Each structure stands twice: as C-alpha cells, then as structure tokens.
Amino acid sequence: MAEKQKNGKIEAALDLVKEIIFFLLFTxxxxxxxxxxxxxxxxxxxSFLHFSIEGIxxxxxxxxxxxxxxxxxxxIRKRRGN
Numbered sequence: 001m002a003e004k005q006k007n008g009k010i011e012a013a014l015d016l017v018k019e020i021i022f023f024l025l026f027t028x029x030x031x032x033x034x035x036x037x038x039x040x041x042x043x044x045x046x047s048f049l050h051f052s053i054e055g056i057x058x059x060x061x062x063x064x065x066x067x068x069x070x071x072x073x074x075x076i077r078k079r080r081g082n
Contacts, residue, residue, distance in 0.1 A: 023071070030067045034060035 038059050042051040 019075070023068075026071060027064060027068055031060055031064045034063040034067075038063075
C-alpha cells in the first residue's frame with residue numbers, strides 16, 4: 001500500500017514537471033509566432049503604417065502573455081473538472 005502511494009506521488013510529480021516543460025515550450029512557440037505575425041503585418045503595411053521593432057516586441061510579449069493566461073485558465077478548469 002505504501003509503495004502504491006509512493007509511485008502515485010512520483011507519477012504526480014512527473015506529470016507536473018511535464019506540464020511545466022510543455023508550458024515553457026508553448027510560451028516560446030507563441031512568442032515566436034506572435035513576433036512572426038507582427039513582423040509580416042509590419043512588412044505588408046509598411047507603406048502606410050510604421051511599427052518600430054520595440055513596438056513589435058512589446059506587442060508580441062503582450063500577445064504571448066494573453067495566450068499564456070488563456071492556457072493556464074484552460075488547464076485549471078480541466079483539473080477542477082477531473
């Protein structure tokens with residue numbers, strides 16, 4: 001019985017580590033995606049809109065934070081449902 005509890009705790013810890021690693025990878029991918037989209041928009045609209053690289057980076061960070069908040073909220077709702 002004690003070994004089952006120990007294995008359950010180890011599995012729970014491994015699941016938590018996997019979720020943290022996936023969250024970090026998700027965040028990096030979303031930052032890259034937001035930067036790419038904003039750079040493409042900047043290049044396409046360069047004739048009538050002018051974006052600075054600082055503005056693009058700030059926009060990408062804001063978009064990434066918004067997507068991270070959505071992702072974390074979704075994960076919390078999923079955990080509470082189980």
